[in-house]
Amino acid sequence: MFKFFKTIGILAFSILLVTGCSGPGEIHEYSVSDLEFSLEGPLFAGPNSEQAEISIDIADALGDAYVEGMRISDARLKSATVLPNDSLGFDQVNAFVVSFASDNEDISMQEAAVKNPLEEGAAQASLNVAPDAELGEIMEEGKVYVVLDADLAEDYWDGNRDFKLNFTLELTIK
Amino acid sequence: MLRKLTFLAVSAVITFGTLSFDLPQKSEDPGDRLVGIWEPSNGRSRIKIDRIGSKYYGRVVWLIEPNDADGNPRTDINNPDPDLRNLPLRGFRMCKDFVYQGEDTWSEGTLYDPNNGSTYNGTITMSDNNTLDMRGYIGIEAIGRTDVWKRLKMPSRKKK
Numbered sequence: 058m059f060k061f062f063k064t065i066g067i068l069a070f071s072i073l074l075v076t077g078c079s080g081p082g083e084i085h086e087y088s089v090s091d092l093e094f095s096l097e098g099p100l101f102a103g104p105n106s107e108q109a110e111i112s113i114d115i116a117d118a119l120g121d122a123y124v125e126g127m128r129i130s131d132a133r134l135k136s137a138t139v140l141p142n143d144s145l146g147f148d149q150v151n152a153f154v155v156s157f158a159s160d161n162e163d164i165s166m167q168e169a170a171v172k173n174p175l176e177e178g179a180a181q182a183s184l185n186v187a188p189d190a191e192l193g194e195i196m197e198e199g200k201v202y203v204v205l206d207a208d209l210a211e212d213y214w215d216g217n218r219d220f221k222l223n224f225t226l227e228l229t230i231k
Numbered sequence: 232m233l234r235k236l237t238f239l240a241v242s243a244v245i246t247f248g249t250l251s252f253d254l255p256q257k258s259e260d261p262g263d264r265l266v267g268i269w270e271p272s273n274g275r276s277r278i279k280i281d282r283i284g285s286k287y288y289g290r291v292v293w294l295i296e297p298n299d300a301d302g303n304p305r306t307d308i309n310n311p312d313p314d315l316r317n318l319p320l321r322g323f324r325m326c327k328d329f330v331y332q333g334e335d336t337w338s339e340g341t342l343y344d345p346n347n348g349s350t351y352n353g354t355i356t357m358s359d360n361n362t363l364d365m366r367g368y369i370g371i372e373a374i375g376r377t378d379v380w381k382r383l384k385m386p387s388r389k390k391k
Binding site for chain 2: 101103104106108110151152154156158159160162163164165166168171173174185186187188189190200202204206208
């Protein structure tokens with residue numbers, strides 16, 4: 058009987074030790090500015106998509122606060138804003154969606170922000186972020202694909218449409 | 232002499248012009264044959280498949296009924312995440328994360344049914360260059376459903 062309680066005690070102590078050491082982690086903001094997207098024409102009415110690649114280096118982001126072995130345990134999108142990057146502005150744009158993906162076969166793409174519909178005459182579009190979209194595994198991969206979908210009201214044959222994206226992530230680092 | 236040269240020049244243009252038209256489009260990756268616009272068997276939508284990084288994704292680019300009963304563009308009202316129910320259905324990525332496995336098969340991806348908000352495991356098999364067998368299943372692949380999708384040609388610009 059004593060042996061049984063001793064085993065349970067050791068087990069409970071080990072669990073406490075592991076969870077106690079792992080802790081909740083520190084939250085750091087990570088911002089990306091002026092990420093450029095050029096939707097190559099001809100473009101058809103409806104959704105048009107473009108991707109950009111970013112790499113997240115937490116050692117670089119944390120600077121002196123970085124300790125060897127630190128990793129991203131969770132990431133959430135805090136804000137995302139799309140700006141026009143050509144003279145056409147948001148003409149004929151109905152909606153924007155921002156998603157994140159990685160090359161890892163086990164990690165699925167995540168939609169993280171949407172603006173639908175876009176306000177008429179807006180100079181910039183502040184997207185509604187999905188706070189429950191878990192981006193930690195994608196960001197942990199280092200190489201991340203940021204995908205911008207722009208829904209157009211009409212066909213556009215006369216060239217490209219250019220946009221810029223600014224976004225901020227909340228990274229939980231352990 | 233001049234007539235001979237002209238004849239040779241015209242022959243060369245015709246020959247090489249024809250050759251360049253007949254050459255198939257070069258693809259960087261054999262998996263890229265999946266890229267294109269596809270129509271499911273019910274003909275109610277069209278899906279464009281693109282590559283993002285090393286994986287393949289398909290999004291809705293056309294719907295037979297793009298608007299809801301109130302005349303507004305349909306959104307993904309059944310999305311399990313309430314914050315994403317405002318996603319436009321036209322543009323929604325219903326095929327995600329497919330990886331080319333060789334032998335005309337793409338797997339490891341998911342298929343989303345916007346009618347009920349459910350996500351299924353998926354396997355895509357290309358039975359010929361213009362036909363896909365899209366298999367959706369939960370758990371065991373043997374127990375699932377297959378739909379046949381046909382490739383659509385890209386529209387060309389109408390001359391004004």
